[in-house]
Amino acid sequence: MSRKTIITCAVTGAVHTPSMSDYLPVTPEEIAEQSIAAAEAGAAVLHLHARDPKDGRPTPDAAVFDQFVPKIASATNAIINITTGGSTRMTLDERLSYPLLAKPELCSLNVGSMNFAFHKAAKGIKNWKHDWEKPFIEGTEDLIFRNTFVDMKSVLSRLGDAHGTRFEFECYDVGHLYNLAHLVDEGLVKGPLFLQCVLGILGGLSADAENLFLMRSTADRLFGRDGYEFSVLGAGRHQTGLATMGAVMGGHVRVGLEDSLYLGRGKLAQTCASQVTKIRGILEELSLEIATPNEARSILGTKGADKVGF
Template sequence: MAKKKVIVTCAVTGSVHTPTMSDHLPFTPDQIAAEAIAAAEAGASILHLHARDPADGRPTADPDVFMQFLPRIKQATDAVVNISTGGSSLMSLDDRLAAALRARPEMCSLNMGSMNFGLYPALDRYDTWKHAWEPELLEATRDSIFKNTFKDIETVLKLLGEGCGTRFEFECYDVGHLYTLAHFRDRGLVGGPLFIQFVFGVLGGIGPDAENLTHMKRIADKLFGEDYSFSVLAAGRHQMPLVTIAAAMGGNVRVGLEDSLYLGRGALARSNADQVARIGTILDALSLEVATPAEAREMLALKGGDLVAF
């Protein structure tokens, strides 16, 4: 039996890291477009995208900013565009959905529950900041919650799934999120080949241990049988070790500057493409083959890039 090809997702910028943390973090539309295109050329099957204020790099949900880079990425690559509905824990649900509803993409991320999402420990790592908003945003996560209630999830599934033909990267930050996804599956609100992203190392979610990865997979196997595929993302220094284990277990992988700013110990990644190329080398050493965007579309039953609104 042929080995299943590995889907490589690249999360280009996110809303976790700030400009002070790395000069290589893209935040203008030009930078995000260039980084996304280079990541696709390096082998990324899926591009997971957030937007940032072009003036100072703070997270933004403005659809007009998304539209400054989405068409350029589509024109230059065949990669699947996956738009975040997570945005930032400080955004409302309406804000987080605005760009996706405008763009009607093939895929969106969907966090499977409300949770504490603590970024404030990063405050201790820097003495000065490029922008005042950076420490303010990090401190705000000490007393805020990422909100995705059952009603919120129902809303996303109806507006984007039913309304736009969008399929989802179901982000599960803990074991309970798998049971929430099974609940929606049992209600008939999600179906088809599920694409589940196991998320490790976010303060408030499950820890970045190999034992937790095997546990998450064991529970997902119990709940979903063969009707799903999984991918792994891990925060910071845990990125490459855990995604490597995931690939060896038959899973897919996610890299990118949203999840880690580094390429190796003490070495900042100079681009998203650096991380894509690095995991490509690892997959090759494991005798695994990277899925093309067309193969990823087939594996995940996506509607096709010709049916988006950008």
């Protein structure tokens, strides 16, 4: 079963802004609609952020999450994965406000602090829909995403130990794998580990094939080939190519409008489901089997959809 490929769909995120694409889901209704369609297209895991319905800015507001998460859960069997990353402008307590209420099967967890810059994206936008967008994007040149060891231990304790939530460990660099290995050595994290190799963010490893091999070989040394499951996220135009490489190497894949706004060269993706359909078609052409949500639960060792708080 572990050889089946899990498709994760990251629906909206906290990087892209409404001026970048008219198709980016920002309201609770849009996020729910795109999530449900992505699950129907084959995504076994839905990775979710919230947006302020008024202007599309990232928000940690539990009341906003609550407008779409239960709706998605009632309409699909997909694993609901709630971010603990939020955005660079949120405190740890803000980022945990909804996960602690929702007690989901799966949460993302960035395995370290880092420069997380996408300020160059502002150069290509001439018409801004909202006043907050340009300073939000340009300001990332002087911001750090914070997750110290104390922060990570807090998340692991308050969510993992207290509520049985498992984690998508987001690793943007080789050092993040060593951070995770330290947490494993301290007895704070137990397998099966689910690593998300995130390549292509300024401040982390670039989206080069060699870096994917480096992440894979380093994880093998630290955890043993049978000690973890890994998935691959290529930012922007690298989404399809790196995901395909990762799947061929025995990993899982992540797509979605959080990670790339495009379906192909110069063609905006109108839905997350279109990206799921595209990568699913490629994987099936490669004779790889797509994991159902329940198969993904078995692979990742989650507690089950009947033990969540929504």
